[in-house]
Amino acid sequence: MVATHVLDERGPDGGLTFGQWLAGGRASALFAVLAGVTLALTTGGRTPVAGAERRARSAAVVVRALLVAVLGLLLARADSGLAVILTYYGVLFGLGLLVVGLRTRALLVAAGLVVVAMPVLSRLVRPHLPERGYASPGFEQLADPGQLLSELLLTGYYPVLPWLAYLLVGMALGRADLRSARVAAWACGAGLVLAVVATRVSHALTDRWPAARGLPDQVATGMYGNVPADGPWSWLLVVAPHSSTPFDLAATVGSSLAVIGAALLLVGRLPALPHETVRVLFGAGTMTLTLYSLHVLMRTEQVWPAEEPSAYVWHVLALLAIGSAFAALRRPGPLERVVSLASAAAATRSRGRCP
Numbered sequence: 001m002v003a004t005h006v007l008d009e010r011g012p013d014g015g016l017t018f019g020q021w022l023a024g025g026r027a028s029a030l031f032a033v034l035a036g037v038t039l040a041l042t043t044g045g046r047t048p049v050a051g052a053e054r055r056a057r058s059a060a061v062v063v064r065a066l067l068v069a070v071l072g073l074l075l076a077r078a079d080s081g082l083a084v085i086l087t088y089y090g091v092l093f094g095l096g097l098l099v100v101g102l103r104t105r106a107l108l109v110a111a112g113l114v115v116v117a118m119p120v121l122s123r124l125v126r127p128h129l130p131e132r133g134y135a136s137p138g139f140e141q142l143a144d145p146g147q148l149l150s151e152l153l154l155t156g157y158y159p160v161l162p163w164l165a166y167l168l169v170g171m172a173l174g175r176a177d178l179r180s181a182r183v184a185a186w187a188c189g190a191g192l193v194l195a196v197v198a199t200r201v202s203h204a205l206t207d208r209w210p211a212a213r214g215l216p217d218q219v220a221t222g223m224y225g226n227v228p229a230d231g232p233w234s235w236l237l238v239v240a241p242h243s244s245t246p247f248d249l250a251a252t253v254g255s256s257l258a259v260i261g262a263a264l265l266l267v268g269r270l271p272a273l274p275h276e277t278v279r280v281l282f283g284a285g286t287m288t289l290t291l292y293s294l295h296v297l298m299r300t301e302q303v304w305p306a307e308e309p310s311a312y313v314w315h316v317l318a319l320l321a322i323g324s325a326f327a328a329l330r331r332p333g334p335l336e337r338v339v340s341l342a343s344a345a346a347a348t349r350s351r352g353r354c355p
Contacts, residue, residue: 001295002316002319003019003020004019004020004024004027005082005299007019007020008020009024010221016220024220024222025222025242025248026255028242029252029256030252030255030256030259032089032163032256033167033169033173033253033257034256034260035092035170036096036172036174037174037260039061039093039170039171039174040171040174042057042061043058043100046175046177048100048101048103049100052351056348056350059347059350060350061094061343062094062346063342063343063345064343065094066094068086068087068089068090068339069087070090071289072088072090072136073137073138073139074139075297076136076139077139079301080299080300081307083136083225084296085157085158087137088152088157088159088160089158091160092164095164095167099168102175103175104172104173104175105172107169107172108172110168111169111253114161114162114164114165115246115250115253118162118165118244119244120246122159123227123233123235126155126229129150129154129155130144130150130151131155132225135157137152137156155225156225157224159226162244163244166249166252166256169253173260178264181265183261184262184265184268186261187258187264188261189261190254190257191254191255191258191259191260192258193254194250194251194254195251195255195258198251198254199251202245202247205237206234206238215234215238215240216240219238219243222241223240223241223243224242225243225244227243239251279327280328281324283323283327284323286323286327286333287323287335288333289333289339290333290336291322291333293335294322295315295319298315298318
């Protein structure tokens, strides 16, 4: 994520830099797939909760989603030059509650349908919707809820309806046995195959379709959430970052599964390390909401470091060091603590109302 925000997209020769080639479009997709894993784990893991407990945990998720969305609206006020994902992320979490009762197979089928059908539906509907107003949804858009809703769902930088594919795949993985090496191997292998096949097929089709020739190179550094609504249908063949085409969704779903599967396999093979050491080394992973928000502020002119590619190392070191420090002190991130307390209170209140 930091690489895509800070490093140059193209090198002196005009080609993609390694950071853009590796992480462009994939970092944000992984963020959304992990949201699905989180939602599955917080609503029962392998066995979805039901009845009163489902209502209680759903109340907690709703509060979490609202707080994250509001934080996104606040961060949009910072002049960071970034498209802040958090408001979209909150809406995505809220919609995920509609499918928390589904298990792995049903979730994967639903994700496949979204990958194939939602980009086509988006291409048909977007010409009739208001144009996107801002890179990041802000409080001023609350005065026009219709425009804000269309931006969050379809026309924005991280359109929630196509991005449901990421959430559904993450939930499917979260409903599986994440302690199983077989599950991890399947996620890694199948994800890698899906990413490669989707990319190769996309390139083959764009090479053969006259109207699409040259498109992959033009948009290799990414788009703005969608392909043009008034452009030719051949745009749906590209696999560019943030294009929300079937091939882009499939390729980034695959890369996300590959990364998560590889991480699970790696953890299973690491030598036994003291719990304290592991917790401190990977402390940044326990407070990503706080650190993401800090990173957005660090991308403004008012906050160190300077906005130039050489600042990449400082961003990474600062985020990792802060995460390790909080872990060593056994403290949650400040934003994580606020969200956790509020969502836990909502769940407790819901349980108190249920017989």
